[in-house]
Amino acid sequence: MKNEHLHFLQLAVEEAKKGVLSNDGGPFGAAIVRRGELIALAHNEVLKTNDPTAHAEVVAIRRASAILGRFDLSDCVLYATCEPCPMCLAASYWAKIKTLVYACSRHDAARAGFDDAFIYEVLEGKAEDKRMEVLQMGREMALSAFELWQQKGDKTLY
Numbered sequence: 001m002k003n004e005h006l007h008f009l010q011l012a013v014e015e016a017k018k019g020v021l022s023n024d025g026g027p028f029g030a031a032i033v034r035r036g037e038l039i040a041l042a043h044n045e046v047l048k049t050n051d052p053t054a055h056a057e058v059v060a061i062r063r064a065s066a067i068l069g070r071f072d073l074s075d076c077v078l079y080a081t082c083e084p085c086p087m088c089l090a091a092s093y094w095a096k097i098k099t100l101v102y103a104c105s106r107h108d109a110a111r112a113g114f115d116d117a118f119i120y121e122v123l124e125g126k127a128e129d130k131r132m133e134v135l136q137m138g139r140e141m142a143l144s145a146f147e148l149w150q151q152k153g154d155k156t157l158y
């Protein structure tokens, strides 16, 4: 099992390097594996697509979900060359991933110039400057969308 984990991490690392050399994005790769079978391999595509959410893990989750035709990836393992940032970790929870295997840490990413560790600090209430103004207003108005959802009989929960 450990060798299998290292095998898929190695594939993700090679994919990350491919993305760096093609200028697609940062040095991050990810793989989604189901019962020992590689379903999707992806690298960071932020620069290629001008999509700030195109992190390797998100691209891999989107690709695997499209291939398997479902949003529930609970039978899949996510391999990532680096500890997922909070967005990618949340995406993994939304995809119901049960096993995550990663190599480098958020601190390795920070040393390479990526803000993963800072966002964790914000979420943990440890950041002095959150670098974002956050306002809440219009709750009564917006609750109507939740009411519509709650009344809907044929909804799919996810």
Ligand SMILES: Nc1nc2[nH]cnc2c(=O)[nH]1
Binding pocket: 026, 028, 029, 044, 054, 055, 056, 057, 080, 082, 083, 084, 085, 088, 109, 114, 115, 116
């Ligand atoms: N884990 C991870 N961290 C990042 N930080 C910036 N981009 C990425 C990415 O694609 N993956």
